[in-house]
Amino acid sequence: MKSLSLSNRVLILLAALLIIPAYFTPLWQISLWAPQYPEGLNMKIWIDHLSGNVDQINGVNHYIGMRHIGDEMFPEFTYLIYIIGALIGFGMIAFLIGKRWSLYSFFGLISLFGVLVLVDMYRWGYEYGHNLDPKAAIKVEGMSYQPPLIGYKELLNFLAYSGPDTGSWILIGGVGLLILAIVRDRLEKPALVQNPYTSN
Amino acid sequence: MEKKVWLLAVGMTAFALAPGCKPKGAQTAITGDAASKVYVAPGNHDEFYNIVSGGFNGQISVVGLPSGRVLKILPVFSVNPENGWGYSEESKPMLNTSHGFVPWDDLHHIAISTTNAEHDARWAFANANNTPRIARIDLNTFKTVEIIEIPNSAGNHSSPFITQNTEYVVAGTRFSVPVGDNQDVSIDSYKENFKGHISFIGVNPESGEMNLSFQIEAPPFNFDLARAGKNMSHGWFFFSTYNTEMAHTLLEVNASQKDKDFIMAINWKKAEEYVKAGKGTKKKASYVHNKWDEETHSATSTKIEEVLTLDPTVLKDIVYFIPCPKSPHGTDTDPTGEYIVGSGKLAAIIPVFSFTKMLAAIENKDFEGELNGMPVLKYESVLHGEVVKPGLGPLHTEFDGKGFAYTSMFVSSEIVKWNIETLEVVDRVPTYYSVGHLSIPGGPTGKPHGKYMVAYNKITKDRYLPTGPELAHSAQLYDISGDKMQLLLDFPTIGEPHYAEAFPASLIKDRQVKFYPIEKNMSPFALKGITDARVERKGNEIHVYMTSIRSNFRPDNIEGVNVGDEVYFHVTNLEQDWDVPHGFAIKGANTAELLIMPGETSTLKWVPDRAGVFPFYCTDFCSALHQEMQGYLRVSPKGTNTPLKFSTGDVE
Numbered sequence: 080m081k082s083l084s085l086s087n088r089v090l091i092l093l094a095a096l097l098i099i100p101a102y103f104t105p106l107w108q109i110s111l112w113a114p115q116y117p118e119g120l121n122m123k124i125w126i127d128h129l130s131g132n133v134d135q136i137n138g139v140n141h142y143i144g145m146r147h148i149g150d151e152m153f154p155e156f157t158y159l160i161y162i163i164g165a166l167i168g169f170g171m172i173a174f175l176i177g178k179r180w181s182l183y184s185f186f187g188l189i190s191l192f193g194v195l196v197l198v199d200m201y202r203w204g205y206e207y208g209h210n211l212d213p214k215a216a217i218k219v220e221g222m223s224y225q226p227p228l229i230g231y232k233e234l235l236n237f238l239a240y241s242g243p244d245t246g247s248w249i250l251i252g253g254v255g256l257l258i259l260a261i262v263r264d265r266l267e268k269p270a271l272v273q274n275p276y277t278s279n
Numbered sequence: 280m281e282k283k284v285w286l287l288a289v290g291m292t293a294f295a296l297a298p299g300c301k302p303k304g305a306q307t308a309i310t311g312d313a314a315s316k317v318y319v320a321p322g323n324h325d326e327f328y329n330i331v332s333g334g335f336n337g338q339i340s341v342v343g344l345p346s347g348r349v350l351k352i353l354p355v356f357s358v359n360p361e362n363g364w365g366y367s368e369e370s371k372p373m374l375n376t377s378h379g380f381v382p383w384d385d386l387h388h389i390a391i392s393t394t395n396a397e398h399d400a401r402w403a404f405a406n407a408n409n410t411p412r413i414a415r416i417d418l419n420t421f422k423t424v425e426i427i428e429i430p431n432s433a434g435n436h437s438s439p440f441i442t443q444n445t446e447y448v449v450a451g452t453r454f455s456v457p458v459g460d461n462q463d464v465s466i467d468s469y470k471e472n473f474k475g476h477i478s479f480i481g482v483n484p485e486s487g488e489m490n491l492s493f494q495i496e497a498p499p500f501n502f503d504l505a506r507a508g509k510n511m512s513h514g515w516f517f518f519s520t521y522n523t524e525m526a527h528t529l530l531e532v533n534a535s536q537k538d539k540d541f542i543m544a545i546n547w548k549k550a551e552e553y554v555k556a557g558k559g560t561k562k563k564a565s566y567v568h569n570k571w572d573e574e575t576h577s578a579t580s581t582k583i584e585e586v587l588t589l590d591p592t593v594l595k596d597i598v599y600f601i602p603c604p605k606s607p608h609g610t611d612t613d614p615t616g617e618y619i620v621g622s623g624k625l626a627a628i629i630p631v632f633s634f635t636k637m638l639a640a641i642e643n644k645d646f647e648g649e650l651n652g653m654p655v656l657k658y659e660s661v662l663h664g665e666v667v668k669p670g671l672g673p674l675h676t677e678f679d680g681k682g683f684a685y686t687s688m689f690v691s692s693e694i695v696k697w698n699i700e701t702l703e704v705v706d707r708v709p710t711y712y713s714v715g716h717l718s719i720p721g722g723p724t725g726k727p728h729g730k731y732m733v734a735y736n737k738i739t740k741d742r743y744l745p746t747g748p749e750l751a752h753s754a755q756l757y758d759i760s761g762d763k764m765q766l767l768l769d770f771p772t773i774g775e776p777h778y779a780e781a782f783p784a785s786l787i788k789d790r791q792v793k794f795y796p797i798e799k800n801m802s803p804f805a806l807k808g809i810t811d812a813r814v815e816r817k818g819n820e821i822h823v824y825m826t827s828i829r830s831n832f833r834p835d836n837i838e839g840v841n842v843g844d845e846v847y848f849h850v851t852n853l854e855q856d857w858d859v860p861h862g863f864a865i866k867g868a869n870t871a872e873l874l875i876m877p878g879e880t881s882t883l884k885w886v887p888d889r890a891g892v893f894p895f896y897c898t899d900f901c902s903a904l905h906q907e908m909q910g911y912l913r914v915s916p917k918g919t920n921t922p923l924k925f926s927t928g929d930v931e
Contacts, residue, residue, distance in 0.1 A: 135856045138829060142903065216830075216904055 081179040083264060088177045090260040091185060095170025097253035101163050102126055104246035107200070109226060111136065113236045122148070123244055126163060127156040143224055143235075144215025146207060155199065166192060179264060186257045193254075201228050204241075316758060317768045319346040324788070327720050327781045329733065330389050330403050334752075334775030337384045339405060341421065344720070344731055344781055345756055347770035355414045355423045356384035356407045360871030364423075367873055368847065368882035369577035369802075376410050376428050377565045377582070385409045387777040388439060388504075391418075392487070396443035396509040396616075396725030400786040402487050404439040404448050411435030413448055413480060415487055417573075420792045424571040427489045430564035430586055431458045431476040437502040437518055441482075443509045443725065447547065448489065450478040451502035451518050460563070469527040473499040476588075477518065479547060488570070493554050493587045495545065495597065498650060499525050501534070502543075504609050504675075509725050512616035512634040514548035519621060521606040535625060539602040539658065542610050542621050544637065550589055550597050558594055559587040574801040576879050592652045599641060600650060601632055602658040609675035613684065613699055614725045618663060620684060622673040629666035629673050629686060630658075631702060637661045664702045669695045674715060675778075677722035679729040679759055687714040687734065694734060694757070696764060708764045710755055712738040719759065720781040728783060732757045732764070735776040743771055752776055793857035795878030802880035804849030809833050814925045821846045823925075827861040827875065828853040829902040832895070835910030839923030842887055842916055848873075848895075851880040862898025865912065872898045887914040 083091075105123035108131075112119045120132040120139070128150050137147050150156055169188060173181035208225030224234055227241045243251065319325055325343030328350075333339055337357030341350045358365030358374065365374045365382055374380055384407035392402045403416040411429035416422065429435055429450045437451025455475040457464050464472045474496055481492040500520040508515035523540045526533030553559065564586040571578045591598040603610075603621035611620045612634075619632040639645075640660040647657045672690030679685070683705070686695050692713050696706040716735045720728035734757070739750040751771035758765040797807060806812060806826050812833035815822045821844050826833045832850075840846055852861045854877035864872040865885055873881040887893065897908035915921040 132856075138854065138856065216907075 081264075083177050083179060083182060083260070084267065087182065087260040087264050088174055090256045090263075091170060091177075091182055092174040094185070094189075094253035094256045094260075095167050095174060097249050097256070098163060098167045098170065100249045101246040102160070104249065105130070105244040106246040106250075108240075108242060108244040109136075110240045111139075112238045115236075124153075126159050126246075129153075139237075142215065143217045143219050144212030145224065146210060148207075153203075162192070182257065182260055182264065186254070186261065189250075189254055189257070197228065200241075204228060313758075313765070313767045317345040317347065317756065319343070319348070324784060326784060327728075327731065328400075328784050328787070329718060329720075329779050329781040330391060331718075331735070331772065331779035332386050332389050332405065332777045333773055334387060334777050335385050336774030337386050337407070338774060339386065339389070339403070339416065340773045340776070342772075342779075343784075344733070345767065347754070347756060347768050349773060351421060352773060353416065353421050353423070355405050355416065356381075356386055356412065356426070358382045358871075362874040363871050363881060363883070366871040366883075368884055369880075370571075372578040372580035373423060373426055373569045373571060375567055375569055375580035376412065377430075377567055378410060381410050383409075384412065387436060389778050389780045390439045390441045390448065391780045391782055392445040392482075393441065393724055394444055396513070396614075398721055398724055398726075398780075398782040398786060399445075400782045402445075403780075404441060406435050406438040406450065408435050408453075411438075411450060411452070413439045413450055413489065415482075415489060417487075418787050419790050420573070422571070424573070425487070425489055426569040427480060427491060428566035428568070429478050429480075429491070430566040431456070431474065431494060432478065434501075437477075437505045439480075440505045440507060440516075442507045442516070442547070443513050445482050445484070447492065447507075448480045448482060449505055449507075449516060449518075450480065451505055452476050453501050453503065455499035455501070458562075466527055469499060470525050473527075475499050475502055477502065477545065479550070489568075491566070491583070491586060493550065493559055493589055495550060495589050495591055497543065497591070497598065498523075500541070500543075501530075503607065506610055506612045506619075506723065508612055508616050508634065509614070510616035512612060512619075514546065515634070516545040516547050517610045517612065517619055518543040518545065519603070519607040519610040521608075535606060537605070539604050540606055540623075541600040541655070542603045542607060542619065542632070544599045544601060546597055546599075550594075553589055553594050553597070554587065559589050561585050562588050572801075573795070574799055576795070576800065576802045576805075576881070595652075598653045599637075600653065600655040601637065601661050602647070602655065603630055603632075604628070608673075611676040611678075611684075611723065614678050614680050614727060616725070618699055620676045620686070622676060622686060624672050624674060624689065626673070627668070629669050629676075629697075631663045631666065631699070632661045633663040636663065666695075666697050666702045666704065669697065669704060670707065675717055677717045677719040677732065678727050679719060679732075680721070680727035681729065685717055685719065685732060685759070685764075687717050689713050689715065689737070694732070694764065696759075706763050708757065708766060710734045710736055711742050711753055711769065712736055712740060716776070716778045718779040718781055720783065723780065728781075730758070730760050731767075731781070732759045733779065733781070735772070735779060737775075739771075742769060794855055794859075795876060797851075797853060797855060797878045800851070800878055800880060802849075802851075804847075804851075804882060805880040806849075806851045806853070809853070809927070812925075812927050814839070814923060816923055819844050823848045825850045825863075826853050827851070827863065827897065827908070829859070830897075830904035830908045832863075832897070832908065832910045833927040834925035836912075836924075836926040837910070838913040838915075838925070839921045840887060840912060840914050841919060841921075842890055842914055844887065846885045846887065846912075848883045848885065849880060850875055850883070852877050854878070859901060860899050861901055861908075863895065864898050865895035866893045874899060887912075890914050890916045 107124040109122045122131040173185040327344040329342040331340040339353040354364040390404040411432040415425040417424045432452040433456045434453030436453035439448045455473040457472045477495040501522040503519045505518040520541045522534035569580045604623040604626040607621040608624045609622040640656045645660040646654045648655045670688035670691040676686045697704045714734040718733040734755045736753045739753040742753045756768040852875040868885045875881045
């Protein structure tokens with residue numbers, strides 16, 4: 080299998096290192112605006128906890144019988160730190176191996192992680208939006224009030240936004256570096272030392 | 280003959296129809312773009328906060344400039360049923376005095392805290408005129424957080440003026456009064472037994488906490504107003520005096536006899552040295568010091584029995600008298616601190632004194648005499664000059680920082696702008712009517728912001744739609760950015776504004792407290808969550824530990840209370856969001872509602888007078904289900920044993 084150029088290996092290393100900020104920065108954000116909340120309500124999801132206007136959002140959501148959002152609602156908070164750690168570790172190994180397949184595997188793994196996160200987010204949003212208390216003061220039509228997965232959505236008097244936050248954007252930047260490495264690797268002229276088995 | 284009658288008739292008709300016989304009013308004084316200059320578009324903010332004394336309502340109005348919109352009525356010395364100030368158990372001690380609970384006072388003057396003679400706007404100070412006190416208001420919460428009573432004082436008018444780094448707040452007594460152990464003396468013995476005390480209240484530079492540092496025992500004059508020296512005159516304080524005749528009856532006549540009264544100059548740095556050197560005398564006094572604690576959400580009132588006094592007839596170099604014509608009201612120092620303006624309200628001129636000349640006169644012992652051993656300086660030696668023919672009845676002077684002074688003329692109902700150096704009158708505008716204090720943003724400081732000036736008037740008459748005999752006091756806003764003062768706006772006010780201070784909104788608007796963190800709530804009655812809600816009986820006291828959150832009270836049904844029990848509702852607002860107060864009121868309570876801010880705990884005491892079921896509810900429209908935010912309390916006759924029972928939110 081093909082060895083990677085040093086610069087492409089460095090790109091893998093950088094991509095792996097760019098996952099580290101995920102421990103110190105918020106990964107996802109959900110924002111809400113309403114006429115009486117011109118300043119907006121904002122909730123941030125970190126690697127192992129929530130922050131922001133969680134109490135206010137709970138206060139507003141209880142009218143329609145949504146479950147109380149809290150750290151305990153997310154079992155992901157207990158193991159996400161290890162998954163992220165494993166991703167960083169895998170990136171390091173991919174850098175050390177320095178073969179094309181290691182780059183592809185790392186890219187595949189990190190993409191799979193991204194997809195799984197989105198699936199998990201959707202599952203949570205669906206449950207949160209459909210599992211409404213039937214005794215709630217305000218009955219929502221169809222008993223569903225699911226927040227958007229990514230982007231904007233209008234829900235009663237609220238405009239809701241959901242999307243990646245700082246940590247994820249940095250991580251996505253890292254994935255961009257991997258894509259760059261793949262493209263560079265593809266377009267790369269054959270190495271200076273000619274492979275005797277190919278006629279180029 | 281007939282011709283003459285016709286001429287007379289025509290003349291009289293013309294007279295009756297002529298609009299020109301009445302002097303022109305304000306309508307002609309307004310120019311076309313005035314409206315746009317005071318228009319603050321929906322959603323936009325005013326440029327300045329104006330902290331306005333409420334006079335006889337004992338409160339402060341917070342007004343935005345240039346719109347003139349009232350943003351808040353802030354209770355200080357008067358009870359305020361609107362938010363439970365003076366009615367809730369927690370706030371009652373704030374209005375305690377050595378005379379017991381006093382529900383009202385007359386609030387005249389405002390002082391906004393300064394550093395290096397510039398507004399830092401951390402606190403506002405305000406005086407209680409009738410039962411002498413000084414209050415401190417926290418400008419991050421717009422709440423009265425401290426009130427200190429002033430002993431040996433009556434008519435606390437010469438107050439609360441501050442030094443340039445807010446080292447001291449002063450309180451000069453308007454009425455001189457007998458002091459000491461025996462105060463039951465004949466009023467005729469005024470000259471022997473009455474004293475005029477000047478109080479220096481130290482302010483802690485970090486916390487703002489006040490402490491009566493010392494009092495200077497002055498002659499029995501009436502002390503009217505005061506200003507600290509600033510910049511070059513920092514370290515001195517100037518007090519206007521009247522009734523230096525020392526009359527005690529029909530002052531209108533008897534206190535207006537002398538050609539000159541005095542501006543009393545106090546070297547407070549020197550006084551401070553004497554205090555440090557132990558030259559003060561501790562004397563018995565009785566006054567209280569009330570403090571609000573933002574963590575326990577409650578006030579405490581402490582009695583103090585002693586005050587340190589300095590006798591300037593013995594301790595030299597503290598007090599000097601500057602002769603000033605006639606019965607000066609305001610005494611104001613210009614932004615540089617060099618000039619001291621005395622506004623003799625019965626005088627035909629405005630004298631302007633020079634601080635440099637005053638120091639020289641003291642140095643050269645340029646005295647025209649003395650008062651009980653305290654030097655009286657020579658008028659001419661201290662005088663910078665006189666503003667000639669300024670108008671009638673000068674009262675107060677503010678400054679724009681561009682070398683001009685603005686003096687209010689009560690009798691001729693106008694504002695006169697004059698050059699501080701040359702003393703020339705450069706402009707004058709009418710006020711509607713009989714102006715008292717003026718307020719220019721930063722006007723009393725070393726760095727005025729200028730731009731606007733508000734005239735707070737004493738007479739309103741026809742300015743607004745009439746409302747019977749009792750009218751709102753009027754105010755006018757002028758643009759002072761150009762050479763000519765320009766009238767922009769006329770607006771009614773709350774109470775009877777005396778002094779007001781204004782400062783740029785940017786100084787404080789981003790540091791406003793939005794709610795109280797519930798985890799920092801140290802009230803002994805606080806609940807941190809709905810699970811702790813309960814009712815306890817202690818003898819004939821019932822303590823209801825209640826939570827309020829949109830949109831319910833817990834507990835909301837209470838039984839087991841008897842007629843005559845003392846019921847305490849300790850209500851904690853669990854909200855942690857801006858602008859979500861909850862109210863609490865119960866039928867028949869002989870008190871006011873509670874208005875509880877998010878994260879705060881407040882207590883309402885109620886003694887039920889009859890058996891029955893009494894509803895209580897939230898009085899602040901808090902949410903879509905506000906009308907559902909209610910509960911019942913059952914009262915049984917005295918001596919019955921209805922078991923104590925309460926419910927906390929079961930879904931039926």
